[in-house]
Amino acid sequence: MTIDELAKEYEQQYKILSAKLDGLKPLLCVYRGNDLLILRRKMKTYYDMACDCKRIYSLLSSYYDEQEDV
Numbered sequence: 001m002t003i004d005e006l007a008k009e010y011e012q013q014y015k016i017l018s019a020k021l022d023g024l025k026p027l028l029c030v031y032r033g034n035d036l037l038i039l040r041r042k043m044k045t046y047y048d049m050a051c052d053c054k055r056i057y058s059l060l061s062s063y064y065d066e067q068e069d070v
Helices: 003-029 033-061 063-069
Strands: none
Touching: 003 033, 003 063, 033 063
């Protein structure tokens, strides 16, 4: 697997996690109590994972650009 292919994998995972978050957002108005707390924790986990995927995607996709400067 090349670095570009790996970058695309991270980008796809970012999109999947973002879609999951978008799908859960309407439930914030519906859930109450402990269920709401569990939902928020799950959303926080998905958000953190999505941010990590986006960051790694950005690093990998510009990897060769940085190598050319050296």
